[in-house]
Amino acid sequence: MGERYASLAMYSFQPLRAAWEAWWSAVGASCPALGVPLRWDGDLTQHWTDPDCVLSHTCGYPASTSLAGIVRVVGAFEFDVPEAHDHRYRSVIVARDGASLKADDGLEHATVAVNSDDSLSGWISLRWVLRSRGVDAPGAVEWTGSHLESVRAVADGRASLASIDSVTWAHIERLHTGLAETVHVVDAGPLVPSTPLVVPVSTPDALVDDARAAIAHAVGAGATTRESLRITGFVPLDANAYAEIPDL
Numbered sequence: 001m002g003e004r005y006a007s008l009a010m011y012s013f014q015p016l017r018a019a020w021e022a023w024w025s026a027v028g029a030s031c032p033a034l035g036v037p038l039r040w041d042g043d044l045t046q047h048w049t050d051p052d053c054v055l056s057h058t059c060g061y062p063a064s065t066s067l068a069g070i071v072r073v074v075g076a077f078e079f080d081v082p083e084a085h086d087h088r089y090r091s092v093i094v095a096r097d098g099a100s101l102k103a104d105d106g107l108e109h110a111t112v113a114v115n116s117d118d119s120l121s122g123w124i125s126l127r128w129v130l131r132s133r134g135v136d137a138p139g140a141v142e143w144t145g146s147h148l149e150s151v152r153a154v155a156d157g158r159a160s161l162a163s164i165d166s167v168t169w170a171h172i173e174r175l176h177t178g179l180a181e182t183v184h185v186v187d188a189g190p191l192v193p194s195t196p197l198v199v200p201v202s203t204p205d206a207l208v209d210d211a212r213a214a215i216a217h218a219v220g221a222g223a224t225t226r227e228s229l230r231i232t233g234f235v236p237l238d239a240n241a242y243a244e245i246p247d248l
Contacts, residue, residue: 005039007047010057010195011229012040013171019228023218026225027182031214032206036037048198055211061120063196064242073200073242074211075170077219077235080226083166083188087235090120091163093129094154101133101161109139113159115149120245122147125189128248148172155182163189170230184191190248193241212236 008020021038028035036054047053048062049070056071065141076087082188083090093101101107115122130138133177142159144150150162151172164172164189165242175178199208216234220225226232 002052004036004052004054006034006036006054007039007056009040009044009047010059010211011167011171013175015175016171016228019225023222023225023229023231026218026221027211027214030217031207031210034211034214051200053200054203055197057195059118059120060193060242060245061124061194062118064239064245065196066118067198068239069181070201072201072203072208073237074199074208075215075234075236075240076194076196076241077231078235079158079167079170079194080230080232081166081170084194085191087194087233087237089166089189089194090191091125092166092169092185093126093161093163093187093189094169094183095161095186096149096154096157096183101129107133107135107138110160111140111142111158112138113142113144113153113162115144115147115150117143120192120248121165121168121189122150122163124245124248125192126161128129128190129163129187129216133144148176151183155179161186165195167230168195192245192248196237196242223230 024038034054047056048058048067078087079089096108112126117123142153144153146166147164151164153159154162219231219234
């Protein structure tokens with residue numbers, strides 16, 4: 001076993017890290033078992049399965065598929081973004097100026113920018129939107145590795161469309177304003193539970209309960225942190241809350 005740590009790198013823009021650190025310190029103060037350092041380096045997807053990672057922030061699609069039986073869902077944040085409703089939210093579909101999502105606009109030939117093929121907001125939601133317009137699959141995919149790079153791909157013309165996590169989009173609008181202004185939102189994805197906080201499957205029930213209480217308390221105690229991170233609440237959930245996702 002190595003050094004224990006936690007990972008909150010789902011929304012890890014550099015200017016937000018101090019706010020995440022402050023919020024996590026408040027969690028650790030309420031739950032000493034979670035009083036471990038945050039880790040920002042390394043592969044985020046490896047954090048999810050690392051037994052030394054006491055808590056991490058993952059995506060709803062892997063949480064309901066590849067991570068089933070490996071992690072336990074603790075709950076999800078409520079976010080202050082227009083596309084959020086309680087602990088559920090929608091991704092936003094962004095396009096270059098002049099682009100649209102009409103079925104007769106050649107969507108079946110469009111190139112889309114996608115962060116990852118296991119991303120609920122970036123890929124699963126995008127395919128859901130395309131199918132709702134009678135398009136089974138896009139013409140081509142530009143794989144980007146991140147939502148920020150997907151927006152850049154649309155902005156510079158490498159892709160026509162991208163589906164972006166709406167919390168990420170809110171941060172991009174504030175932190176990368178010039179980039180955000182080069183694209184526009186044309187639609188939204190399905191309403192799904194927001195990105196879950198998870199712990200190793202071996203985590204005892206008592207610690208899960210303590211973690212939920214500490215997270216809720218930290219969310220309620222830090223107004224400045226909530227404003228920076230767009231977090232307004234926390235809802236305890238388990239894996240059943242994400243059971244709908246593989247069928248999208």
